[in-house]
Amino acid sequence: MSQADFTQRLDRILDRVAQAAQRVGRAADEITLIGVSKRKPIEDMQIAYDAGLRDFGENRAQEVRDKFPDFAPEGITRHFIGHLQSNKVKYLPGRVDLIHSIDSTRIADSVDQRFGAQGLRIPVLIEVNISGEANKEGIEIPQLMDLSGYCSEKTNLDFWGLMTIGPLTDDQDQVRQAFREMKLLSDQIERQIGVQGSKAILSMGMSDDFEIAIEEGATHIRVGTALFGPRVF
Numbered sequence: 001m002s003q004a005d006f007t008q009r010l011d012r013i014l015d016r017v018a019q020a021a022q023r024v025g026r027a028a029d030e031i032t033l034i035g036v037s038k039r040k041p042i043e044d045m046q047i048a049y050d051a052g053l054r055d056f057g058e059n060r061a062q063e064v065r066d067k068f069p070d071f072a073p074e075g076i077t078r079h080f081i082g083h084l085q086s087n088k089v090k091y092l093p094g095r096v097d098l099i100h101s102i103d104s105t106r107i108a109d110s111v112d113q114r115f116g117a118q119g120l121r122i123p124v125l126i127e128v129n130i131s132g133e134a135n136k137e138g139i140e141i142p143q144l145m146d147l148s149g150y151c152s153e154k155t156n157l158d159f160w161g162l163m164t165i166g167p168l169t170d171d172q173d174q175v176r177q178a179f180r181e182m183k184l185l186s187d188q189i190e191r192q193i194g195v196q197g198s199k200a201i202l203s204m205g206m207s208d209d210f211e212i213a214i215e216e217g218a219t220h221i222r223v224g225t226a227l228f229g230p231r232v233f
């Protein structure tokens with residue numbers, strides 16, 4: 001991956017972000033672009049950094065463990081966006097700045113305990129299975145309010161909002177509907193439970209659907225392939 005190629009891709013994505021925001025009267029700087037660098041070498045991440053990217057997303061705890069002592073340029077934010085197992089949480093303290101994927105009280109307990117043991121606090125989002133697909137990660141809507149309340153009361157967690165992966169379909173209306181429902185849930189949680197950040201985070205939208213997500217209220221989009229190119233595994 002060359003510096004020029006990456007810069008060109010980044011500029012194109014930022015353009016599309018700005019246009020999507022403008023279509024619905026939002027400011028482009030309300031939206032944070034997370035570059036999903038999973039399975040990509042640190043050299044590519046450095047190229048991305050040199051092009052101006054500051055938010056990096058990873059979805060495997062071991063990869064976080066291996067990359068983030070080595071990749072530590074100034075001013076980056078490290079996002080953990082993948083499914084978490086309790087026995088892998090130990091790799092994260094000190095290596096991530098925001099966890100997007102809390103989906104059970106068990107994982108909330110484990111993250112709270114592991115970060116607390118090192119004297120750290122960690123902002124978290126709850127991952128929602130908005131489409132109700134059986135094989136999808138994330139909490140189902142009926143349990144969302146309870147888990148949000150639970151996270152907001154944990155000593156070492158700061159509850160900042162919600163994350164989802166859009167439904168895996170080519171039907172744009174179905175994707176939009178899911179994102180719209182997420183925005184309603186996010187607003188409801190902000191009202192009823194409150195978030196500890198300045199304003200609720202809504203993390204949704206990937207390479208194929210980030211423009212719809214922005215139009216429906218995403219504050220953070222997670223873009224891998226469209227920025228870093230296809231992944232081999």
Ligand SMILES: *Cc1c(COP(=O)(O)O)cnc(C)c1O
Nearest residue numbers: 036059081206207222223224225
């Ligand atoms: C891999 C991944 C992404 C990025 O996916 P692309 O389609 O490559 O943009 C976003 N979110 C999560 C949770 C991921 O695992």
